[in-house]
Every structure is written in C-alpha cells, then in structure tokens.
Amino acid sequence: MTEKPKHGLARGAANYGDPEFALYLRRSFAASMGYSRQALERPVIGIADTASDYNNCHRTVPELVGAVKRGVMLAGGLPLAFPTVSLCEPSLTPTSMHYRNLMALDTEAMLSAQPMDAAVLIGGCDKTVPAQLMAAVSADVPAVMLVTGPMLAQRFEGERLAACTDCRRYWARYRAGEVTPEKIGAIEEKLATSAGTCGVMGTASTMACLAAALGFMPLMAASAPAVHADRLRMAEEAGALAMRLLTHPVRPSQLVTEKSVENALRVLLSLGGSTNALVHLAAIAGRAGIPVDLKRLDALSEETPVLVDLKPTGEGYMEDFHAAGGMVALLRELRDLLHLDTIDLYGRTLAEQLDAGSAFVDRGIIHARATPVSPVGGLVALFGSLAPDGAILKRSAATPALFETEARCVVFDGLEDLSRRIDDPDLDVTAQDILVLKNVGPLTPAGMPEAGYLPIPKKLARAGVKDMVRMSDCRMSGTAFGTIVLHISPEAAAGGPLGLVETGDRVRLSVKHRSLDLLVEPAELARRRAAWQAPARPKRGWDQLMFDQVLQAPEGADLRFLRPEGA
Ligand code: FES
Numbered sequence: 001m002t003e004k005p006k007h008g009l010a011r012g013a014a015n016y017g018d019p020e021f022a023l024y025l026r027r028s029f030a031a032s033m034g035y036s037r038q039a040l041e042r043p044v045i046g047i048a049d050t051a052s053d054y055n056n057c058h059r060t061v062p063e064l065v066g067a068v069k070r071g072v073m074l075a076g077g078l079p080l081a082f083p084t085v086s087l088c089e090p091s092l093t094p095t096s097m098h099y100r101n102l103m104a105l106d107t108e109a110m111l112s113a114q115p116m117d118a119a120v121l122i123g124g125c126d127k128t129v130p131a132q133l134m135a136a137v138s139a140d141v142p143a144v145m146l147v148t149g150p151m152l153a154q155r156f157e158g159e160r161l162a163a164c165t166d167c168r169r170y171w172a173r174y175r176a177g178e179v180t181p182e183k184i185g186a187i188e189e190k191l192a193t194s195a196g197t198c199g200v201m202g203t204a205s206t207m208a209c210l211a212a213a214l215g216f217m218p219l220m221a222a223s224a225p226a227v228h229a230d231r232l233r234m235a236e237e238a239g240a241l242a243m244r245l246l247t248h249p250v251r252p253s254q255l256v257t258e259k260s261v262e263n264a265l266r267v268l269l270s271l272g273g274s275t276n277a278l279v280h281l282a283a284i285a286g287r288a289g290i291p292v293d294l295k296r297l298d299a300l301s302e303e304t305p306v307l308v309d310l311k312p313t314g315e316g317y318m319e320d321f322h323a324a325g326g327m328v329a330l331l332r333e334l335r336d337l338l339h340l341d342t343i344d345l346y347g348r349t350l351a352e353q354l355d356a357g358s359a360f361v362d363r364g365i366i367h368a369r370a371t372p373v374s375p376v377g378g379l380v381a382l383f384g385s386l387a388p389d390g391a392i393l394k395r396s397a398a399t400p401a402l403f404e405t406e407a408r409c410v411v412f413d414g415l416e417d418l419s420r421r422i423d424d425p426d427l428d429v430t431a432q433d434i435l436v437l438k439n440v441g442p443l444t445p446a447g448m449p450e451a452g453y454l455p456i457p458k459k460l461a462r463a464g465v466k467d468m469v470r471m472s473d474c475r476m477s478g479t480a481f482g483t484i485v486l487h488i489s490p491e492a493a494a495g496g497p498l499g500l501v502e503t504g505d506r507v508r509l510s511v512k513h514r515s516l517d518l519l520v521e522p523a524e525l526a527r528r529r530a531a532w533q534a535p536a537r538p539k540r541g542w543d544q545l546m547f548d549q550v551l552q553a554p555e556g557a558d559l560r561f562l563r564p565e566g567a
Pocket residue numbers: 057088089090124125126163164196197198202204
C-alpha cells in the first residue's frame with residue numbers, strides 16, 4: 001500500500017526513530033500555542049517574516065504578515081510566520097552584500113526543515129529578494145514572493161525627493177560646495193519619508209520587477225507603493241495564491257528557466273535597471289543551473305530599448321511607474337522580444353498575463369518602442385586585458401562623451417586608501433584621469449560594497465567636474481549614476497589583472513567595442529605579478545566561509561557549494 005502524501009504539520013517529522021511519536025510531540029507542542037486540533041490539521045503556509053528594527057525598508061512587514069495570514073485562513077489554511085535574517089542596505093558592515101548568501105542559506109534551511117506546504121516570502125530591501133529567490137530555487141518549495149513595495153516621493157522646496165538618487169545628487173552638490181550644511185541637514189529627513197524601499201529604479205525596485213518577470217508574483221505587485229491599500233490586498237492575495245499552489249502546484253524550478261531568465265534580462269535592460277540585479281539574477285539562475293552569459297546580455301542590450309523614464313536613468317519615481325501601468329504596460333511594449341510561453345505561479349503564460357488587465361499606459365513614464373528613452377539597453381558588458389571575465393557599465397546612467405576614453409589611472413588600493421587620499425588637495429589628479437579602486441571584490445573583507453561610485457575628488461568637484469571614468473571590482477548602488485565600470489572580473493584579490501594596475505598606467509575604455517584594456521607591457525605585468533601577494537584567509541566564521549567559497553560576479557557571487565552539482 002502506498003503511503004498517503006503528508007501535508008501540513010505532518011511533513012518532515014523530527015527524527016527520533018519513531019515518526020508517530022515525533023508527530024505526536026510536534027502537535028502537542030504546537031497545541032501549547034493555543035491552536036485547536038482542527039487548526040493543526042490544516043495545510044500549512046510558512047511566511048518568511050523579515051521585520052527588523054534595523055530594516056526601515058521592511059517597516060510594514062508586520063502588517064503584511066497579517067494580511068497574508070488573512071488570505072491563507074480565508075482559503076482554509078494555517079499560516080505560520082517564522083523569522084529569518086533580514087538585511088537593510090545602509091545598516092550593515094562591511095556591506096549587506098556580504099550577508100546576502102547567509103540570508104539565502106538561512107531561508108533555504110528554514111523552508112526545507114520546517115513543515116509547510118507552500119511559502120510566502122516577504123522581502124523588499126536590495127539583498128532580501130535575491131536571497132529569498134535563491135533559497136526558494138534551491139529548496140524548490142512552492143513560494144510566492146511578496147515585496148514590501150516602494151516608498152512615496154516627498155515634496156521639498158518645489159521638487160520631489162526620494163531615496164536614493166536624490167541622496168547622492170545632493171551629497172555630490174554638497175561636496176562641490178553648492179549646497180550649505182544647513183540645507184543638506186534639512187534634506188536628510190526628507191529623502192525617505194514613507195515606509196517602503198527606495199523610490200527609484202534602484203536595486204530593490206529592479207529586483208521586484210525581475211521577480212515578477214520570473215513569475216514569482218503578479219506583474220502589478222512589483223510596483224504598488226508600500227503604503228497603498230493595494231499592497232495589503234496583494235499580501236492577502238499572496239496568502240490565497242500560496243494555498244492555491246497546494247492544488248495547482250508550480251515550483252520555483254518551473255519558473256526559473258532559460259526563457260524566463262532571458263525575459264528577466266530584457267526587463268532589466270528596458271528598465272535601465274540596477275547593475276546589481278545582474279549579479280543577483282546570475283545567482284538566482286545559477287541555483288537552477290542556468291548561467292547568465294554576459295556576451296548574451298550584450299547582444300540583448302543592442303536590441304532592447306530603455307523604455308522606462310525613472311531615476312537614476314530618467315526623471316520619475318516608482319509610484320509614477322505603477323500609476324503609468326507598471327510591468328504589464330512595459331511588457332506589452334516589449335511583447336515581440338519576450339518568450340511568451342513562460343508561466344507564473346497561477347500557471348498563466350506570459351501571453352495570458354499580458355492579455356489581461358487595464359490597457360492604460362502613461363507614455364510620459366513608459367515610452368513606446370518608437371520613442372524610447374534610449375534605443376539600446378541600459379547595461380553593457382566589457383571584456384579585455386583588464387577584465388578577462390567581464391565588467392559592467394550602466395550606459396544609460398553614464399556620460400556618452402566619456403564612452404571612448406584612453407587615459408592615465410589614479411589608483412586607490414582599497415577603501416581606506418580611497419577615503420584617506422581622495423580629497424587630499426595634493427592628490428595628483430585631473431578631470432581627464434580614470435579613477436581606479438581595487439581590492440574591493442567579493443573575496444575581500446570589504447565584501448564587494450557599493451563603493452564603485454567613487455566620489456569626484458573634492459578639488460575637481462568644486463571646479464565643476466560632474467563625472468569622470470571610474471572603475472573597480474565592486475558594485476554601485478542601483479540608485480547611482482556616472483561613467484562607472486563595475487564588477488571587474490576576476491577581481492584583484494583573486495589575482496585578476498586589476499590587482500596589477502598602478503597609478504600612471506594607461507587604460508582604454510571603449511563602449512563601442514565593448515572593451516576594457518590595460519595598456520602595460522607584458523614584461524612589466526609579469527614582473528608585477530611575480531611580486532603580487534594573495535590576500536590572507538580570514539581566521540573564522542562567516543568571513544572565512546565566504547573567502548573559501550564565494551564565486552566571482554559573473555557567477556552571481558554565490559557560494560560554490562550551494563550551486564547544483566556540475567553548474
Ligand atoms: Fe532598502 Fe534602498 S535601502 S531599498
């Protein structure tokens with residue numbers, strides 16, 4: 001006789017060598033929380049609760065958990081919320097990226113170890129959604145993604161402000177002496193005035209859109225503001241959808257496919273989205289054994305226009321994108337470029353999703369293909385002797401006049417060196433130089449921070465310089481802008497050529513030829529390589545595990561042992 005499939009609390013009993021006793025014990029302990037026998041026999045929906053006093057972007061999570069529970073219970077299930085690691089971008093040292101894989105590991109373990117029939121994952125801030133999707137793919141538990149949603153922009157002295165493009169814009173003006181200390185102080189409390197994630201097309205917003213493109217949530221759920229009632233209704237729907245997955249199962253492994261990953265890349269390009277999303281998408285796809293090929297990204301970039309006019313590439317905010325028709329309107333515009341047979345958690349094809357819903361679109365925010373924000377995609381990959389395994393440039397947020405640059409480098413060896421010398425009045429630097437920051441990749445104690453947006457040296461900023469070519473093996477915030485080459489691979493600490501660059505070397509950047517070359521004689525490079533020293537292994541803990549296992553940016557900076565065998 002075949003055993004009946006187990007559901008709810010009966011799943012995955014603790015191992016005492018007596019499964020019936022294990023279930024008896026589990027029920028009696030659960031009963032101690034006041035649940036009735038009838039409640040404990042219901043299907044269980046686990047809810048990853050990422051509320052944290054350290055995470056402002058998740059301020060609404062308690063309310064969302066309540067709405068998800070309502071949706072689960074209305075559909076006859078038992079919702080059980082559980083805590084996981086929660087990462088807030090500005091709250092962590094050395095950087096939240098250093099802990100994305102820890103959150104993924106924690107979430108995967110809890111999805112796999114605890115009894116649940118499906119899950120709702122509540123994320124929002126930059127690293128949380130990637131971590132949760134990585135976990136969902138590896139655990140392959142049916143999972144609905146629910147994001148906290150973007151903050152609203154705030155009116156201040158006749159303009160609108162929201163984190164964090166405006167933070168950077170005002171800080172650059174303050175450094176240049178154009179904004180007084182009093183005004184920068186006043187703006188500090190006006191940049192993030194409502195609950196929610198950064199209000200521009202930064203990493204959090206980009207990842208929400210990619211999660212929807214992959215099928216982990218309804219398309220319009222990517223952009224509804226955090227404080228709108230719609231967001232709570234979406235949470236209730238997420239609970240109901242998780243229950244639906246019990247009778248109509250769709251697993252993460254069915255959502256993350258070569259076709260859906262390519263759709264996600266198209267979306268990333270058309271949004272003018274965050275460079276970080278490329279690293280995260282590579283990590284999520286990598287969990288499914290699907291590589292993200294930077295050369296393919298480049299090919300897609302040539303035929304995928306930027307259509308969304310949001311900061312930092314354009315002018316609008318996420319609330320404008322939502323009101324303009326959101327992901328439905330954007331994907332309709334891209335329709336002929338997309339694989340329309342990918343599915344979402346309802347089992348609907350992308351074609352079916354695009355045929356449903358309102359036809360409204362605000363062309364001020366979501367442009368038509370005939371009149372794009374930019375005729376080509378927001379990101380390009382660069383290869384060459386300085387980046388044998390690739391580097392990324394967000395051309396939609398860069399200065400076209402700097403796309404073809406050959407210049408002398410001014411090199412900073414890590415973050416301490418950068419902060420010590422960048423504003424030194426005696427620093428030998430001109431606006432024509434290239435600023436290079438090395439030893440800040442995934443392997444380093446710095447943990448691949450968002451430091452790629454190197455500040456313009458104060459003396460140049462005060463002379464009116466707004467942009468320079470900057471390059472590094474780290475990342476930059478999705479809300480930042482400038483002619484900035486990122487994710488140079490292999491990183492300096494892994495023995496990449498970047499580690500050999502010295503002040504005075506010449507480097508050639510060509511966006512046209514997608515190249516990044518170090519113009520130093522091979523004999524000289526061989527001499528420097530012989531003198532190069534590998535970084536010391538951290539002594540213990542998470543830092544040591546990262547050092548031993550972390551992969552390079554093109555592989556998503558994931559941990560090697562968490563990828564499927566052979567990937
Ligand atoms: Fe959380 Fe920007 S700091 S989304």
